[in-house]
Amino acid sequence: xxxxxxxxxxxxxxxxxxxxxxxxxxxxxxxxxxxxxxxxxxxxxxxxxxxxxxxxxxxxxxxxxxxxxxxxxxxxxxxxxxxxxxxxxxxxxxxxxxxxxxxxxxxxxxxxxxxxxxxxxxxxxxxxxxxxxxxxxxxxxxxxxxxxxxxxxxxxxxxxxxxxxxxxxxxxxxxxxxxxxxxxxxxxxxxxxxxxxxxxxxxxxxxxxxxxxxxxxxxxxxxxxxxxxxxxxxxxxxxxxxxxxxxxxxxxxxxxxx
Amino acid sequence: xxxxxxxxxxxxxxxxxxxxxxxxxxxxxxxxxxxxxxxxxxxxxxxxxxxxxxxxxxxxxxxxxxxxxxxxxxxxxxxxxxxxxxxxxxxxxxxxxxxxxxxxxxxxxxxxxxxxxxxxxxxxxxxxxxxxxxxxxxxxxxxxxxxxxxxxxxxxxxxxxxxxxxxxxxxxxxxxxxxxxxxxxxxxxxxxxxxxxxxxxxxxxxxxxxxxxxxxxxxxxxxxxxxxxxxxxxxxxxxxxxxxxxxxxxxxxxxxxxxxxxxxxxxxxxxxxxxxxxx
Numbered sequence: 439x440x441x442x443x444x445x446x447x448x449x450x451x452x453x454x455x456x457x458x459x460x461x462x463x464x465x466x467x468x469x470x471x472x473x474x475x476x477x478x479x480x481x482x483x484x485x486x487x488x489x490x491x492x493x494x495x496x497x498x499x500x501x502x503x504x505x506x507x508x509x510x511x512x513x514x515x516x517x518x519x520x521x522x523x524x525x526x527x528x529x530x531x532x533x534x535x536x537x538x539x540x541x542x543x544x545x546x547x548x549x550x551x552x553x554x555x556x557x558x559x560x561x562x563x564x565x566x567x568x569x570x571x572x573x574x575x576x577x578x579x580x581x582x583x584x585x586x587x588x589x590x591x592x593x594x595x596x597x598x599x600x601x602x603x604x605x606x607x608x609x610x611x612x613x614x615x616x617x618x619x620x621x622x623x624x625x626x627x628x629x630x631x632x633x634x635x636x637x638x639x640x641x642x643x644x645x646x647x648x649x650x651x652x653x654x655x656x657x658x659x660x661x662x663x664x665x666x667x668x669x670x671x672x673x674x675x676x677x678x679x680x681x682x683x684x685x686x687x688x689x690x691x692x693x694x695x696x
Numbered sequence: 697x698x699x700x701x702x703x704x705x706x707x708x709x710x711x712x713x714x715x716x717x718x719x720x721x722x723x724x725x726x727x728x729x730x731x732x733x734x735x736x737x738x739x740x741x742x743x744x745x746x747x748x749x750x751x752x753x754x755x756x757x758x759x760x761x762x763x764x765x766x767x768x769x770x771x772x773x774x775x776x777x778x779x780x781x782x783x784x785x786x787x788x789x790x791x792x793x794x795x796x797x798x799x800x801x802x803x804x805x806x807x808x809x810x811x812x813x814x815x816x817x818x819x820x821x822x823x824x825x826x827x828x829x830x831x832x833x834x835x836x837x838x839x840x841x842x843x844x845x846x847x848x849x850x851x852x853x854x855x856x857x858x859x860x861x862x863x864x865x866x867x868x869x870x871x872x873x874x875x876x877x878x879x880x881x882x883x884x885x886x887x888x889x890x891x892x893x894x895x896x897x898x899x900x901x902x903x904x905x906x907x908x909x910x911x912x913x914x915x916x917x918x919x920x921x922x923x924x925x926x927x928x929x930x931x932x933x934x935x936x937x938x939x940x941x942x943x944x945x946x947x948x949x950x951x952x953x954x955x956x957x958x959x960x961x962x963x964x965x966x967x968x969x970x971x972x973x974x975x
Contacts, residue, residue, distance in 0.1 A: 442887040445785035449797065452782045452858065456804045459815035459855070466818070473823060519711035526704045534708055537715040543908070544719075545916025545960060547933045551953045552722030555729050555946065558740065575718040578711060636808045639918055643940075653810045660814055660923065670818075673811040680807050688799065 460677060467670035484671035491665075494672065497655040504566060504651060505634035508573035513627040515574065516581025517619075523582065524589040541579040549576065550643030557644060564646030572644045573637060577630035584629060584691075588622030625690040632683055652676075726957060729950035738944030748947035752955060761959075764932040767846060767921075768914035771853040775861035775910045776903070778854075783865035783902075784895060787872065798866065805859035813923045816852045817843065820924060844926030852924045853914060861906040868902025869895075912960055932956055 467485070471478030488494060523535055541549065553572050557564060596618065600610040638653040645654060652672075659669055733745035786797050804812065819826055820842040830836045842848060872895065880890040896903070918933030925931075932952065939949035 442891075445781040445788070448778060448781035449785035452778055452862075453797075453800050455855070456800070456859070459812065459819055460804070460807065462819060463811070463815040515711045515714055518707050522704060522707040522711070525707070528704070530704070530708070534712050537712065537719060540715070540719050540723075543912055543960075545913050545933075545956070547916040547918050547936055548723075548726075548953055548957055548960070549719075551936060551940070551949065552726050553718065554940075555725045555950060556718070556722040558946065559725060559729065571718060575714070578714065582711065632806055636806075636810075638810050653808065656814070657810055657919075660810075660817070666818070669814060673808070673814065676808055676811060681803065684799070684803055684806050 463670055464674045464677065467667070467674040469667070469670075472667060484667040485675075487665075487668050488671050488675075491668065493650070493655060494652075494668075497650045497652045500566060500649060501635050501652040504570050504573060505631045507570050508577050508634045509627045509630040511570075511574045512577035512581045512630045513623055516578045516626055516630075517585050517623050519578065519582040520585035520589060524586055538579050538582050541576045542583070546637075546639035547643075550640040553640070554643045564644060564649070566649050568644045568646070569641050569649065569651065572640050573630075573634040576637075576640065577633055580629050580633060581623070581626035584626035585619065585622050588619060592619065621690045625687050628683060628687045628690070632680065723957065726950050726953050729947055730954045732947050732950075734945045734947045738946070740946050745947070748945075748951040751948050752951055760930065760932060760935055761955075763929070764915060764917075767849055767853070767929070767931060768911050768917070770846075770850045771857060771914050772861075772907055772911045774850065774854045775858050776906060778858060779861040779865045779906060780896070780903075783862055783869045783899075784891070786862075786866050787869035788874065794870075801859050801862050801866075805863070809856060810919065812856055813852055813920055816848075816855060817923050820848055820852075843924050844929070846925075846929050849921050849925045849929045849931075853917060853920050856920065857910045857914070860909045864902045864905035864909065865899065866902075868899035868905075872898045915960055916956060 468480050468482065469477055470481035470483065519534070519538055523531055523538070550572070553568070553575070554564075557568050562568060597610050597614050600614045601607070605613065636653065637651075638657055641651050642654055642657070645651070650658075656669055656672065659665055729740060730748050731744050731746070733741035733743060733747060735741045786794055786801075789797060818824060821827065822841055822843065824842075827836070827842050830842070831838065836842070876894050876898065877890050880894045881887065885893065916933050917931050918937055921929050921931045921934055922937075925934075933956075936949050936952045936956070939945050939952060
């Protein structure tokens with residue numbers, strides 16, 4: 439008896455469903471018309487308009503600054519966490535593992551709300567710093583997850599060999615372990631970077647007045663129904679960046695890359 | 697519990713201290729602030745008060761909680777209904793096609809959330825092509841809207857969470873021994889019966905993960921109901937944001953967040969106990 443065609447048809451429909459809205463957005467960003475209800479000819483005017491908007495450029499700058507700081511910090515903290523979780527099996531590490539898991543499962547709004555209350559009760563001024571702290575907190579767990587997966591198939595014999603040949607522990611770590619794990623750590627950092635650039639909910643809770651990131655600015659533009667075609671253009675550019683990042687990270691995480 | 701040795705402490709301390717500071721302490725802060733009085737100007741007052749906790753007795757809240765759970769459940773079921781056959785189909789492909797399809801599922805997962813919801817807002821817009829089409833086919837009336845209702849919230853939530861559901865389902869399906877399905881069919885089971893009595897139990901762990909990664913964030917959903925929903929589709933997350941940013945009543949926002957935290961954590965702890973019991 440032949441297997442059913444239903445699953446394959448579902449898969450194809452699902453993929454069409456995934457890309458149709460994204461495609462609609464990109465096509466519409468080249469629409470001359472102000473409203474999406476009719477096609478008024480091809481135009482790049484909304485892309486030109488984009489560069490005139492100083493608030494968008496400033497928000498992009500904030501987003502890049504935060505994402506860079508958050509991904510570097512979370513790469514360090516997340517890699518250390520992954521090492522500890524991989525290397526030691528104690529009750530202490532069980533508690534550690536539970537804490538690393540919480541940001542992965544906690545709904546964004548709870549994370550944002552709880553950090554806001556922390557910052558307010560300690561009298562901390564809301565700023566780019568508080569946004570960065572919040573981003574490091576959830577990025578750390580994702581980096582730990584990615585690096586831990588890498589450690590599972592890591593060959594510790596190479597480190598043993600280096601030690602046998604007279605390398606100190608620190609030398610072995612810096613010259614053998616770290617370079618071998620670098621693709622995994624970088625993939626984690628890249629994931630952290632995109633998560634940070636993408637985040638809206640948590641940022642919205644912990645941002646101070648005037649410290650907009652790209653998503654919070656876009657969101658308020660959407661809510662005010664202001665310059666919607668400009669958002670189309672901006673979104674399309676962000677999609678291009680996402681595709682590039684996914685392509686790079688696929689290269690890094692491919693099993694043969696080690 | 698023995699105190700851990702120095703190398704273990706050194707590698708654990710950075711992340712552990714960070715997470716205690718910015719995850720554990722903040723979660724406890726939610727519960728503490730819920731018992732603080734609110735200042736009229738928007739701050740948190742001194743001393744203790746039961747006002748915010750008592751405000752949880754608001755007569756509109758049971759409906760709010762029910763709506764949140766219902767929209768979350770509908771979205772989760774929809775994700776499972778589409779995700780199961782899709783993951784099954786992916787797992788049956790050749791390895792080369794499998795990784796291509798996986799990439800196609802991952803890209804929307806990496807794509808900005810706000811942008812994806814915005815795309816739908818435009819598609820479902822009152823003057824958009826879809827509304828025009830539905831009106832000309834008399835599927836909806838002249839004054840009916842595609843935005844602002846529960847269906848819109850569930851549809852767009854389904855769109856944003858489906859990749860999250862497919863990934864664990866696929867990870868489990870990839871490890872599934874499809875020989876079992878063929879055996880069931882050889883023994884006379886119909887395709888559909890074989891799918892539900894052999895494949896579905898075989899990837900149970902993946903299904904549980906998929907349920908959790910959709911349902912738990914849905915309980916705290918805020919962006920989707922805010923952008924494509926209306927006053928009738930307000931969810932718990934919207935109420936928290938409203939208490940926080942519009943009413944500037946942090947203790948009441950904290951009390952609601954505490955209720956949400958309990959709602960989210962309860963199933964997790966139940967599962968942990970189940971797991972420990974099984975082990």
